[in-house]
Amino acid sequence: MLDGRPLIDAHVHAARLPTLRPAWRRWAEEFGSSHPWQDLYDEDGALVPERVDAYFEGEGVDVALLLCEYSPRTTGTQPIEDLRPLLEHNPRRFKPIANVNPHLHYPVGAEVERQLGLGAVALKLHPVHGGFSVADPELYPAYQVCRDAGVPVVVHCGTSSFPGSVNRYADPAAVDDVLRLFPGLTFVLAHGGRGWWYDAAAFLALSREEVWIELSGLPPRRLPEYYARHDLKRLARKFVFGTDWPGVPGIARNARAIAALGLDEETLALVLAGNALQVYKGLTVPTQIREDRRMTDAGPFTDDVVRQIARHMNEDHAADCLTICRALGGRPGATAARMTGLDAVGIEFAVADGGVEHPVRIPFGERLTERPQVRREVVRMTERARAALGGGPDVPDGP
Template sequence: MIVDAHVHVAHLARLKVPWETWIGPAGDAASWAALYDDEGAPIPAAVSRYFAEEGVDRVLMFCEYSPKATGWQTVEDVLPIVEHDPQRFRIVANVNPHVHHPVARELDRQLDLGAVALKVHPVHAGIAPNDRELYPAYARCVERGVPLIVHTGPSFFPGATSRHGDPVLIDDVLRDFPDLTVVLAHGGRGWSYDAAASLALTRENVWLDLAGLPPKRLPTYYASFGLDRIARRAIFGTDSPSATPARNIAAIRDLGLSEELTDAVLGGNAARVFPRL
């Protein structure tokens, strides 16, 4: 089973940034443009067909409530895609204390709609991941047995606060919630690969997602740790539409990992981390 654990199927009418900025230089703009109707809403059948043709069996789609950065992408925006293809697609919840109060109540609402994890985006939401305003949401994740995904590394979107992407800030959360499973999105992208890798390799409940990282660069990014060790704690994700799933899947297979580790990265680790996958 191939799992793309980090995908953004945004409603274009609610994006704050221009299309070219959102999709990025490595994205397949033509293919993605065909997935939307004239109102900017994703077409469920087209989205399903795209990921099927890219060879992805499970897709975790993110919503995001970041009006100061990327925009307002509600959980309701992606529900029609799940309804169309419930086998392939799963929702990841998002809360932002600046717009949701209380955060635990909003998280419950999104989990009840089918979300299988919570993502917090400190860099776009403008709040540190160890801020106590987020703690009720973390407590609810533990109570309901769902993992937490946290953006790590900088973001270059206008309105982002990159200092909140430091993985070291997650250490406080791990101390206060020892039973919480945490996925470090983007694997510490940018200036914090070592910090993210160190957390994942020393904590049984911490994992790395590889979204937004060119697979061929992984041996360089994690040179201090060894690719085999990282692969045991890594979850495949593309950050689509800014990358093409089939191309990145092939690049993972070309890394020279064992078949066992390749399968773990491409789906096996995700199946361990996301119990409702």
């Protein structure tokens, strides 16, 4: 949970680094510079399940949908099997999404069935990176399998800057053609028409019950601008929260930016988790706020230890607290910050912003097991925060 609300991130790239093209690494380093995604990997470029689980817990994410991708001409090949360590470590939090490329997989329907058999909760198509139209008849067997299984099809619907991308295939008009042939099939428009198709994506979502807009790669503060021709509060009821992690300043940061748009509480709850629960089968989230997070994640950090650390931070490092919260806590306009809590997976602050005090929680790069690790984590956070405030990117429009 984040700030008392369930949170589902429907768009997470949890790839092994050796499988990726250099452009992917540059993208993640540019747009994810304000959080420690590199620290979640081991020396061989594989994600460490314990670190990843602790990170997503610290970000307040109840469920993360993990993407694989078979796009050798652009980002590389990240097979679904590479996700197994995360899925086995925490099968409640981590769920896979299948991916097929009609240029690589035949028969495509059989490959979809195989990946669904591995636990996939949806099928992702990447026409821009794969170089194909979603209306290609080669994909019809895949659509039939998904409709029969009751799982949605996620389509990359937005421009991409990766070398080899074919952006014309991001046009959501092709989805409308497929829906005429496969009524009842659910589509999720990842990136929401980013670039040239915001109006088309919004029209499809508002006119068709089975079409949703997924917000990955879109700066939340700019959503009113992107969808200016539509009633945002009405359209938001068709939004599904997703980030495009790791190419994002922070999951909690983006979720809080959504909350700052002024949506009513019911609609906000739908965006952050409720719509995903409706679209994707087999997901579960907590139904109530845990009264004391530290009761579960305290580790070696007793109340007395936390008080000592907080006193030191607030008396000797108040400026660092403010820098961290401005850059990593999603509060760039903050005027003051004080540490209020800490456990094995994250640190908490009370932040003054706009004349109001807000709670902010920032995750550690890994679960801490001893007190000396706190200093190393805070130093790392401070260095990243200073680098981000020195000219790092805003919430990205990235690939």
